[in-house]
Amino acid sequence: MATATGAGLTDADFARFTEYFYKRTGIHFATSKRYFVDKRIETCIRNSEFDTFASWFAALRMSDKQAMLQDLINQLTVNETYFLREDYQFDAMLSTVLPNVLKARGGVSRIVGPVKILSLPCSTGEEPYSIALRLLEEWDQIDHVDVEIHGADIDSDVLDKASHASYGERSVQRVPKAWMNKYFTSVGGGRYQVDDGIRSAVTLHKMNVCDTAAMRAFRDFDVVFCRNVLIYFDELSSRRAAENLYGAMRPGGYLFLGHSESMSRISPIFTPTRLPEGLVYQRPTGAK
Known part of the structure; x- marks a missing residue:
């Protein structure tokens, strides 16, 4: 394994790299992120068999070097989360969104198929597990309705951590003590x-x-949480992501974004809906 003392990117190298990464992921890095990107590339070079940016980047672009690309994605994506984050949106899901979903699908006694909930990006798992906790502890229909919860992320490292589901003090600091005793084990x-x-x-x-x-x-998700990821995309990538989320949702489905994000600035395909707990976006019921 070669040792790299620095990424050694020129301005031209940085431009070529960010263009490549954007095409592969949709994530755009401005020059203001130069130091962050350089440091992460340095780590990737250090973890590889190459000792210069030029040789590493040439290998990265080869089709049989998918492990290198995944290592790079893992280095350059930020995964800051904890249990019950922005829980006013979970309140909205329980008190308004899920009752509306059940009503639109014919009611508890007539619903066909599961209620499907997606967390994307799910990072290390705190968000989808928070959804499961809130449903089990606070949704009065949980014993009568089949629910599927899915978590997705571009970063394979955080997905591995999510599958192991072992968390530090900071991640669980907002979890009620009774829930900790019931659903968590100190390791x-x-x-x-x-x-x-x-x-x-x-x-x-x-x-x-x-x-x-x-x-x-x-396909056919009734509720999607896609919080604090669109801020990393430019206009084109944000629009593509919005269209892909639209395609993943059932007509009438609900989309939650991060508090600093606005779908209205990205695409008109979703309908903004004001709930008592805050703003959510819906795929129109007549949409195909």
Whole structure:
């Protein structure tokens, strides 16, 4: 394994690299992120068999070097999360969105197929597991309705952590003590393991929201959480992501974005809907 003392990118190298990464992921890095990108590339070179940016980048672009690309994606994506984050949106899901979903689908006694919920990006799993916890503890229809919860992310490292579902003190600081005692086990070193029942309630997928072909595997979701990812995309990638999310949802389905994000600035295909707890976006019921 070669040792790299620095990425050694010229301005031209940086431009070539960011154009390549954008085409592969939809994520755009401005020159203001130059230091961050350089440092992450340095780490990738250090983890590889190459000792210069030129040789590493040439190999990266080869079709048989998918492991290198995944390592790069893992280095350059930010995964900051914790349990019950922005929980006012979970409140909205329980008090307004899910009752509306059940009503639109004929009511509890007539609903056909599961209620499907997607968390994308799911990062290390705190969000989809939070959804499972809130449903189990607070939704009065959970014993009468089949629910599928799916989590997806572009980063294979965080998906591996999500599958193991072991978390530190900071991640679980907002979880009520009673829930900790019921659903978590202390495994030492200030870490807590989510129990098998919660883990088995969530299906994990590796997915890039900008990959239109791959996103076709996702269909008929009633509720989608896509929080704090569109801010990393430019206008074109944001629009593509919005269209892919639209295609993944059932007509009338609900989309939650991060508090600093607005679909109205990206695409008109979703209908903004004001709920008591805040703003959500819907795929129109008559849409095809």
